[in-house]
Amino acid sequence: MRAFLTILGTQLRRDRWVLSFWIAGIAVFGLAVAAAIAGQFADEADRAAIVAISVANPAIVFARGLPDGSSLGGVAFFTGFAFTAVLAGLMSTFLVVRHSRADEETGRAELLGATPIARSTTLAATIVLGALANLVLVALLAAAYVAGGLPLEGSLTAALAVGGVGLVFVSVAAVVAQAMPSGRGANGASSALVVGAYLLRGIGDALGTPSDDLMRVTPSAISWLSPIGWGQATRPYTEPTLLPLLLSLAAFVVLSGWAIALRSSRDLGSSLVPERTGRATARLGGRSVVGLAWRLQRATLLGWLAGSVVLGGLAGGLAPVIAEAVADNASLSALIARLTPGGSGDTTEVFIAALLGIGGILAGAAGVQAVLRLRAEEAEGRAELLLATPVSRVAWVGATSLVAAASVIIVTLAMGLATGAALFRSGGAADDVLTYAGAGLAHAPAALVFVAVTALIFAVAPRVTIALGWGLLVIGFVLGQFGELLQVPEWLQAVSPFFHTSAAPVVELDVVAVFVLLGVSAAGVAVALVALRRRDLTT
Amino acid sequence: MSPTPLIETSALTKRFGRATALDGLDLSVSDGEVHGFLGPNGAGKSTTIRVLLGLIRRTSGSAHVFGLDPWTDAQMIHRDLAYVPGDVSLWPGLTGGEAIDLLTSLRGGADPQRRAELIEAFELDPRKKARTYSKGNRQKVALIAAFARPARLYIFDEPSSGLDPVMESVFRQQVLRARAEGATVLLSSHVLSEVEQLCDRVTIIRDGVVVESGSLDELRHLSRTSFRVAGIADVDAVRSITGVHDVHAVGGSVEFEVDSDAIPAVLAAVAQQRATAVTAAPASLESLFLRHYSVTR
Numbered sequence: 001m002r003a004f005l006t007i008l009g010t011q012l013r014r015d016r017w018v019l020s021f022w023i024a025g026i027a028v029f030g031l032a033v034a035a036a037i038a039g040q041f042a043d044e045a046d047r048a049a050i051v052a053i054s055v056a057n058p059a060i061v062f063a064r065g066l067p068d069g070s071s072l073g074g075v076a077f078f079t080g081f082a083f084t085a086v087l088a089g090l091m092s093t094f095l096v097v098r099h100s101r102a103d104e105e106t107g108r109a110e111l112l113g114a115t116p117i118a119r120s121t122t123l124a125a126t127i128v129l130g131a132l133a134n135l136v137l138v139a140l141l142a143a144a145y146v147a148g149g150l151p152l153e154g155s156l157t158a159a160l161a162v163g164g165v166g167l168v169f170v171s172v173a174a175v176v177a178q179a180m181p182s183g184r185g186a187n188g189a190s191s192a193l194v195v196g197a198y199l200l201r202g203i204g205d206a207l208g209t210p211s212d213d214l215m216r217v218t219p220s221a222i223s224w225l226s227p228i229g230w231g232q233a234t235r236p237y238t239e240p241t242l243l244p245l246l247l248s249l250a251a252f253v254v255l256s257g258w259a260i261a262l263r264s265s266r267d268l269g270s271s272l273v274p275e276r277t278g279r280a281t282a283r284l285g286g287r288s289v290v291g292l293a294w295r296l297q298r299a300t301l302l303g304w305l306a307g308s309v310v311l312g313g314l315a316g317g318l319a320p321v322i323a324e325a326v327a328d329n330a331s332l333s334a335l336i337a338r339l340t341p342g343g344s345g346d347t348t349e350v351f352i353a354a355l356l357g358i359g360g361i362l363a364g365a366a367g368v369q370a371v372l373r374l375r376a377e378e379a380e381g382r383a384e385l386l387l388a389t390p391v392s393r394v395a396w397v398g399a400t401s402l403v404a405a406a407s408v409i410i411v412t413l414a415m416g417l418a419t420g421a422a423l424f425r426s427g428g429a430a431d432d433v434l435t436y437a438g439a440g441l442a443h444a445p446a447a448l449v450f451v452a453v454t455a456l457i458f459a460v461a462p463r464v465t466i467a468l469g470w471g472l473l474v475i476g477f478v479l480g481q482f483g484e485l486l487q488v489p490e491w492l493q494a495v496s497p498f499f500h501t502s503a504a505p506v507v508e509l510d511v512v513a514v515f516v517l518l519g520v521s522a523a524g525v526a527v528a529l530v531a532l533r534r535r536d537l538t539t
Numbered sequence: 540m541s542p543t544p545l546i547e548t549s550a551l552t553k554r555f556g557r558a559t560a561l562d563g564l565d566l567s568v569s570d571g572e573v574h575g576f577l578g579p580n581g582a583g584k585s586t587t588i589r590v591l592l593g594l595i596r597r598t599s600g601s602a603h604v605f606g607l608d609p610w611t612d613a614q615m616i617h618r619d620l621a622y623v624p625g626d627v628s629l630w631p632g633l634t635g636g637e638a639i640d641l642l643t644s645l646r647g648g649a650d651p652q653r654r655a656e657l658i659e660a661f662e663l664d665p666r667k668k669a670r671t672y673s674k675g676n677r678q679k680v681a682l683i684a685a686f687a688r689p690a691r692l693y694i695f696d697e698p699s700s701g702l703d704p705v706m707e708s709v710f711r712q713q714v715l716r717a718r719a720e721g722a723t724v725l726l727s728s729h730v731l732s733e734v735e736q737l738c739d740r741v742t743i744i745r746d747g748v749v750v751e752s753g754s755l756d757e758l759r760h761l762s763r764t765s766f767r768v769a770g771i772a773d774v775d776a777v778r779s780i781t782g783v784h785d786v787h788a789v790g791g792s793v794e795f796e797v798d799s800d801a802i803p804a805v806l807a808a809v810a811q812q813r814a815t816a817v818t819a820a821p822a823s824l825e826s827l828f829l830r831h832y833s834v835t836r
């Protein structure tokens with residue numbers, strides 16, 4: 001027990017800044033949303049209108065959350081919960097992988113493994129740390145909601161729902177960390193599961209049944225497959241119940257137990273992915289810096305590609321189904337007709353445009369991750385080996401930026417094509433495939449700006465590249481999704497590259513914006529290449 | 540020895556924030572020699588090497604490799620250079636063979652025959668993923684990549700750390716072969732037998748400055764001789780001579796070390812004290828290094 005507490009203390013100490021940052025960030029976001037709703041929609045009628053519009057628009061339901069009544073809390077929960085839950089899931093995931101697989105990979109775990117503690121003690125401590133982090137998050141978040149003007153009981157339930165999602169992903173990541181061979185792989189797979197949970201409940205909610213008064217949606221059974229769906233089912237501000245969280249708790253207990261059992265019976269450093277032997281000599285492609293950059297990014301890119309194809313397939317596949325459901329619902333159709341007098345608001349197109357927007361973020365993430373490889377290569381000492389050959393820094397970073405840009409284009413294009421293809425399958429026109437490929441691609445320029453900015457950070461402040469690279473992408477996402485609601489001044493919203501992306505095909509493509517974004521990206525990479533020649537290699 | 544140094548630094552300093560890693564380092568490595576680069580942990584060996592490779596930028600002073608500035612002409616220098624770091628980190632997903640081919644291709648391509656010979660000599664399985672290699676095997680990958688394409692200058696930073704004795708001797712053979720082919724080698728090492736066997740000249744640094752430089756014979760000459768004397772009554776007669784160090788009794792004898800210029804005085808004192816047995820031995824390389832390494836800072 002002493003050893004356990006010592007290890008827990010060490011892990012806590014190591015994480016004190018990262019965790020404070022995550023928890024405070026999530027709580028501030030919660031406070032901002034609650035306060036914004038209370039401030040802007042103080043009038044019940046306004047809230048009822050916005051809820052009705054959302055219920056009528058499955059794209060909003062998919063991307064945002066489950067509408068549940070027009071009370072202040074109900075609207076705040078609908079607006080912010082799913083995203084907050086994703087943040088809690090990511091916080092938990094990264095926490096667990098940092099202390100388990102990543103440490104095993106670097107050999108740190110071996111030092112601890114030689115001390116007289118049980119094999120699974122470190123993992124158990126990490127799981128407890130994860131649970132504690134989520135507990136603190138629940139407390140702070142509940143306080144934030146109350147401070148934002150929401151009722152106490154609902155706020156507590158809502159915060160617990162967020163904590164429940166975090167708790168589930170503590171245990172999910174603990175299992176994934178046993179299975180994957182590298183920290184990067186474990187982080188990738190568990191974050192994909194977090195995003196998967198978000199999408200699953202998105203599908204379930206979008207396919208749900210709107211109530212007659214258009215004040216709420218009853219999710220379809222699919223939402224019950226997602227831990228985020230369980231959180232939504234607590235309905236904090238209408239009929240609060242903690243029963244669905246029993247599912248979260250059960251999942252946490254079972255998965256944690258499984259992870260600990262796996263760890264106790266597994267060799268240190270081994271994974272479920274068997275190590276096979278490979279080629280004795282390199283292919284032609286494996287003999288250049290571009291080849292290396294591509295090789296390092298290949299597996300990750302495949303993951304992003306799969307994600308974007310699934311999302312595109314969903315967009316194209318679900319849109320007609322949803323449009324039909326909306327058409328069948330007389331009160332919904334009437335509302336939509338009233339809202340969009342010109343009639344340009346085709347439900348199908350709006351739904352797809354919203355999902356393609358999420359695809360733009362995915363593409364940005366794929367590109368940013370490709371650039372972040374540079375930092376890993378440098379910090380782990382491989383850049384030293386590479387740069388002692390006649391490869392210039394410019395060639396090294398240039399090659400990686402090229403692969404990052406290719407990743408962005410591949411992901412956006414694949415998403416657009418998948419959308420068009422899915423639409424075509426369900427009876428759309430053949431033209432759609434091209435139209436939507438273009439609509440997907442329209443998100444590439446903004447995503448490329450993130451690639452350039454990350455390269456620039458790497459060139460001038462290598463030690464903070466990873467935190468800032470991801471952080472800026474999240475900020476871009478928040479500004480895009482919540483900027484309006486949070487009444488962020490327009491000039492500040494305009495800082496985010498995604499602000500300048502045209503939501504094709506609903507909106508005409510803004511060609512000037514495309515060229516400006518491309519120009520900014522190119523300039524950013526160029527400055528990065530110059531700046532990089534001026535600094536020391538830093539581990 | 541050729542008069543044009545292949546590597547030359549003068550008054551080289553490198554600061555990391557407030558910490559000074561190199562504090563006016565003068566290093567000179569001549570064409571065709573194997574140059575040992577020694578010093579205690581944290582002395583600044585790896586830092587010097589990184590400056591010479593253009594991976595980090597010097598704070599002041601000058602550094603030249605092949606007569607070029609390593610910061611501005613890094614690429615040019617790297618065409619004729621092979622480097623093996625002390626702690627080799629490889630791409631986890633690449634096999635050893637792929638890593639070797641990548642690194643040699645970037646330098647212009649390996650000689651296939653030599654590559655095969657080296658893999659055989661170092662007993663490396665090139666089909667294994669780097670993730671599964673042991674420390675010594677990772678080191679071998681980098682060594683094979685370095686030797687598989689002949690270079691004009693080899694820079695090794697503790698290259699044999701983690702190699703077993705058999706592999707260490709393979710490494711030594713390769714260094715000797717490289718020298719026979721006319722290459723120059725800068726070898727940072729903590730293995731004294733390796734230094735003794737391979738190096739023509741050595742430079743010892745401490746706290747970022749050179750404390751000793753020269754051929755091994757010259758250094759030996761500067762060093763002390765160990766005496767073991769039996770039967771002297773008055774130990775203080777010896778102890779009081781300047782240049783005598785480390786006097787201590789062992790059984791019935793006395794042991795001490797003597798600076799080379801104090802030897803006549805010591806011999807006279809020993810004779811006068813009617814010693815019954817005397818052994819004198821040149822200082823081992825080890826004691827030479829220990830003296831330089833352990834002086835209080």
Ligand SMILES: Nc1ncnc2c1ncn2[C@@H]1O[C@H](COP(=O)(O)OP(=O)(O)OP(=O)(O)O)[C@@H](O)[C@H]1O
Binds near residue numbers: 558578
């Ligand atoms: N990036 C850095 N930032 C700060 N200090 C550094 C950095 N790199 C090296 N140092 C410091 O510079 C000094 C010299 O380090 P260096 O790695 O060159 O030693 P070394 O002679 O190679 O030692 P060893 O024999 O242990 O390899 C050390 O005190 C080290 O702590």
Ligand SMILES: [Mg+2]
Binds near residue numbers: 584585586625696
């Ligand atoms: Mg060193």
